[in-house]
Amino acid sequence: MPLPSPPSDLPLTRDSVQKAHALISSQIHRTPVITSKTLNLFASTPRSTPLEGIYNARSVTDEDAARPRIRLHFKCENLQRGGAFKIRGATHALKHLTPLQASKGVITHSSGNHAQALAIASSSHNPPIPCTVIMPSISTPSKIAATKGYGANVVFSGSTAPEREAKVLEEIEKTGATLVPPYDHPWILLGQGTVALELTEQVEKLDAIIAPCGGGGLLSGIATACSGTGIKVFGAEPRKDGANDCQRGLKRGKRVEEVKTLTIADGLRTPTGLVNYGIIEEKVEGVYSVTEWEILQATRLVLERLKVVVEPSAVVGLAVVLFDEGFRKRVEEEAGEGGWDIGIVFSGGNTTVEMLAGVFAREEEFKAQQEELLRDFE
């Protein structure tokens, strides 16, 4: 069974996000917002050369470099239940099942943060809802163990998309379970948007929010939550192998439907969903993209300076703020002397020591690519 559609007249507005928040707030963490004088200083310092490392001196400055004034507010969804914002949308979707649907359970085939979120949301629903997660049989044992640990029934499939989808249909046939999609659904995006409601309550005066865009559930939810508030919403994507599908779609005026990328921001490898793309097109001020090297630099800063653990996908927004001269010029021009207070959503922190060591072992490779990219620009 597909997840039931909302009433056709459901307004995708801040008010609806507020209703979603009232439904889910007892089952999610109100995650902390942290700040850092050091990162504010970095963000507000003109960059000398695009290749300059974050820790290097910045005394020699390009005359043309943007001079934005930026104060950052990090919303730590990496400290959310299940280690990512995904619990918000999953919990919200479950609230709209009928008792009969709930009794037959839910199912998904994500192998990432959504599956764990759905497992947690299902087991903490009252009464608990049976949850099946289809996972490729080659998944890492720790991930399988974690998903089972959250109370899900794990069913194995082949690794290709068709194999996984066939297994999902087979299970639905057997049990009548409802398929809860990872991002492209109104109930999901309204749930994800609650992160922005909290952020606007936690920070006195917010000028903008920047959030990662993979399937677009988080970004479209935030844009929905902020519509009418005057807070500008921006999206951030990895650029590698065309992973910036949303940015490219907006540029050409048509959604990009397929993406094949191996960016280290592995939560952002999917194309933006149809429903979400429409909202982003209408309500988001701009989508920016960053390189692997820039993502890595931002990850290092968060780990070593803020001392919280993030997955690389979580810091693309920070990478835009630190490295994208287009975005930085925009802040300088629109904000002027007063500068901007920018909310940055750290979307998740589900990684391992080995995964982090693996991506940082590639730092020189990414730096070389960066140099190449910059040469190509000249």
Added chain:
Amino acid sequence: MPLPSPPSDLPLTRDSVQKAHALISSQIHRTPVITSKTLNLFASTPRSTPLEGIYNARSVTDEDAARPRIRLHFKCENLQRGGAFKIRGATHALKHLTPLQASKGVITHSSGNHAQALAIASSSHNPPIPCTVIMPSISTPSKIAATKGYGANVVFSGSTAPEREAKVLEEIEKTGATLVPPYDHPWILLGQGTVALELTEQVEKLDAIIAPCGGGGLLSGIATACSGTGIKVFGAEPRKDGANDCQRGLKRGKRVEEVKTLTIADGLRTPTGLVNYGIIEEKVEGVYSVTEWEILQATRLVLERLKVVVEPSAVVGLAVVLFDEGFRKRVEEEAGEGGWDIGIVFSGGNTTVEMLAGVFAREEEFKAQQEELLRDFE
């Protein structure tokens, strides 16, 4: 100049720690206390075999395994200014300089967290106090840059202890600066003890606190802060190459004065200071020690589950709670059905991605040593 001695009748009591807190509280962060149901569950689950990995199933349980009930409260000094608790003692020491002494500046030769803490404390003192840090010329450039970044005057020396001390004396001769020691001084330990004051305010009912013991400033300060409260204080050390000098000293009834160890808990390689040892001997309930493998497992749990960045030295207390059957039996016996609420001090988070990758690359080596250790016990 050595740091002035406190009045000879200064009582090392909770009241004096409270006075220290009043002096420094505007210059330090009140760091958060975090909890984790998952880690409570791990800590409260009997261990099946001593070599069992943290993430493995625990269905087969040794009949004799301890069955403590433990609720953990993590005091995040890794999120403190300068990334460690050291700012507390350094800030407090500066409050007791005369104006003349302050005008001549302070000096230290630590290359670790204390140097950075003293630099920060000096520059945020009102008025700022000149701060000189003697560092071996072979120190990593990032560490030198960070210390300078905090406002210190960095002077280079040779790498051996005599070379560094000679350079310190030379500088003191020139400037009349006051030497602020990293741990073995009443002003320092009273400052470090303020961490326990906050912890007892932040957690409603605390039965015990466990803290790392290197030079012993933190542990003796906490024991001083808790004296008379009924809260039991425990110390934790690495065991490698006899790094458990405090534990060994207490066992034989005489302080161990020299230690040579390369434990990954590199903040805990020093022997316990003289003043601190006396307080620990009198007021601490027990000191426990853990292996490199156990420290690594605890570090992984904190990074991957709590999602905060800690240096290996910071988690020896957690490692004791998870792995030391002697400690666990003690909790079971003394706490009974009600269990214990245990405060664990995460002492610092100053590490880099490369340092973490480096220690986790040695996991198999540490595991083999662990197996050997366990064989030797049998």
